[in-house]
Amino acid sequence: MSSDNQIAQEALTFADLGLSPKVLSAVTDAGYTVPTPIQLGAIPHALQGKDVLGIAQTGTGKTASFVLPMLTRLEKGRARARMPRTLILEPTRELAAQVEENFIKYGKNHKLNIALLIGGVSFDEQEKKLERGADVLIATPGRLLDHRERGKLLLNGVEILVIDEADRMLDMGFIPDIERICEMIPFTRQTLFFSATMPPEITKLTEQFLHAPVRVEVSRAASSSTNITQRLVKSGPKPWDKRETLRNLINAEADGLKNAIIFCNRKVEVAELFRSLVKYDFDAGALHGDMDQRARMQMLSNFRDGKLKLLVASDVAARGLDIPEVSHVFNYDVPIHAEDYVHRIGRTGRAGRLGKAFTIVTKSDVKYVDAIERLTGLKIEWHDGDLSTVVASESEDDAPRRGRGAGAPRRSGRKDEGERKPRGERRPRSAAEPKPADEKAQHQPELRSEPVIADNDERPARREAIKTENAERKTRPERADQPRGDRQERPRREDRNARQRQEDNDGTVGFGDDMPAFMRVAGKV
DNA sequence: AAAAAAG
The missing domain is CATH 3.40.50.300 (P-loop containing nucleotide triphosphate hydrolases)
Known part of the structure; x- marks a missing residue:
């Protein structure tokens, strides 16, 4: 030695x-x-x-x-x-x-x-x-x-x-x-x-x-690395809550966000989240083990080449993949096994670069976060307040908002969301709905978030470039060798409401009808 | 509560 x-x-x-x-x-x-x-x-x-x-x-x-x-x-x-x-x-x-x-x-x-x-x-x-x-x-x-x-x-x-x-x-x-x-x-x-x-x-x-x-x-670079800024992000428990949290986060990080891997725990979630992001006009792709091998390779190389900004992935992408300059990792789900967290965030902050890793946390995830903190020996800071400041509600599936005292009357027949379309991204409550006054204070985010590297002057141009490339990409006949034929089962909803996106990125990329079949597959139950 | 890898 x-x-x-x-x-x-x-x-x-x-x-x-x-x-x-x-x-x-x-x-x-x-x-x-x-x-x-x-x-x-x-x-x-x-x-x-x-x-x-x-x-x-x-x-x-x-x-x-x-x-x-x-x-x-x-x-x-x-x-x-x-x-x-x-x-x-x-x-x-x-x-x-x-x-x-x-x-x-x-x-x-x-x-x-x-x-x-x-x-x-x-x-x-x-x-x-x-x-x-x-x-x-x-x-x-x-x-x-x-x-x-x-x-x-x-x-x-x-x-x-x-x-x-x-x-x-x-x-x-x-x-x-x-x-x-x-x-x-x-x-x-x-x-x-x-x-x-x-x-x-x-x-x-x-x-x-x-x-x-x-x-x-060699000293483990990834696990304890100080060049990765790690944050926990509170979220409501429902898929649409988490998706909204993620969208907000991506938009808030837009300036420093060159590209990102978004990790989900399950392949189904990869497919769902991917569809949702595309619907919201994010430049996203997907990667998981049930996808056709050719598509896996294609996705990865597009992401690596910068033709794709967001890669929604299962843990197939958690370890080993060498993609330089991944600026952000988002854990859409908290990994169940703490080691996976280390591997996931290790996709960013590589080769001495700075990276950011955000983990979306719901109430039921807290125990997994604890395990991660025990493993890494680090307390991860909350991005904008911990879960006590998130809606105090979220008992399982109902409770639009548990205003204290006389609860708001439940909408009847809404016990299960059977008739609702989770895909519709509807939120069960208005974002503008005020909190009870005595909780307002908690609602203020701690104004101590880290400084963001400012390079926003080059951003719009860059975005345009990405959109163009993306538009080219989607014309590839990706589904040619797709064996599964369940595309038609899923009713398409192409009538997007304009109000879905008040963001500036309304350049309408995404796959629409050109969405390759393999993206839908994993979503089937 | 998962994913991955052989088909």
Whole structure:
């Protein structure tokens, strides 16, 4: 460990790490000169053929810390048919694709065959690539094993094995698969193993499959990072309350909001919230695991390229995805598992940038917030007053407003909202309805919110640009390969009331009738 | 109270 430190102190640029000229030139072309701590710690050892145990979050430069030495080592030798020379295991399809992009970027001076084996796409092309002999094989476990069972893949030629995001593999129940795969690969391989955390199961795995690993640990940037401003935002409990809270928040943050990921706990909510935001003319897209794979990729790349401002997503997007310059994370739902919170907000404030993370909290979420604060050891401030200042009402579903004393007469027959259209975004009460006088004081927001970086002079132009791009995007024939045919079941309501939007962003983007079918799918029950 | 990954 002292040797790591020495290397870290002496080697200050990529040129000092022992990478090949081809790799170095690609790194330089990509605009990088100074390695991150994980790269400094891992690359020299990886080049020497040692096993590495890297404990690091994404956003720390972890991917390059195995891609670059692998490329250097791959310069000697050739792949044989169906016998890949290296294997990288990733927990999600998006992460796998992201690693492939890294190999393409940094391997541009090499002639390497790269194969990406992930589910949701056809086998044919993947098999062709295997047949041709893959230098680099990047895979999610399920599809990899599938190929192997079909006899299209032999793993006994693998020289380097990378297991990435091991703790997430654990969460997702992949460990048995990982063990199986590890056992198929020769003992003589080099193993590079990465995990953000080291729960006991993972430690056991490393003891089982790593040989005298060099341990490289970098301080967790994301979890305790001070460059992310975190706030809790009070909200009423109903979907329309939360959606309104979110809209208000997005509008209030408009000046500093370059782009944002909005996390929901469930796929259904992703689809619903997405539809709602589009209806309100926000530049939004959606991403969750039930979407067609092509659409997932498309959404992600649009968001990454800045063609899409808001990405409504499930936790498929919570970990690992490397999207630089996400300015905001909104937790539309408080994550049930506290660790997920850390991963979600880690999508912003990356690479030393400033980020903001807002979490919408209803009364019933308080216990989850407590768990998050316990985990992170931080008390998260309220954005504009805590829940005691929100409408004191919200017993389950009725109670338009529990004015104290003689309650306002309930509207009869409104016990369940069966006949109401939740999609209509109607609010059960008027926003202008005054609070009882004795509660007014509490209603004042604490005027101590953080300063916002002012760059509003460029904003309108930027918005226009985004709208234009969005309009282009929606003309893509996205639904061509959509298998499910339940679009017509849902009555369309295209008669928008003009009063729905008194905001300035009435440029009418959104999908309207062009909304791709996959967006609707998850909303079905 | 979930999501993800094989189909």
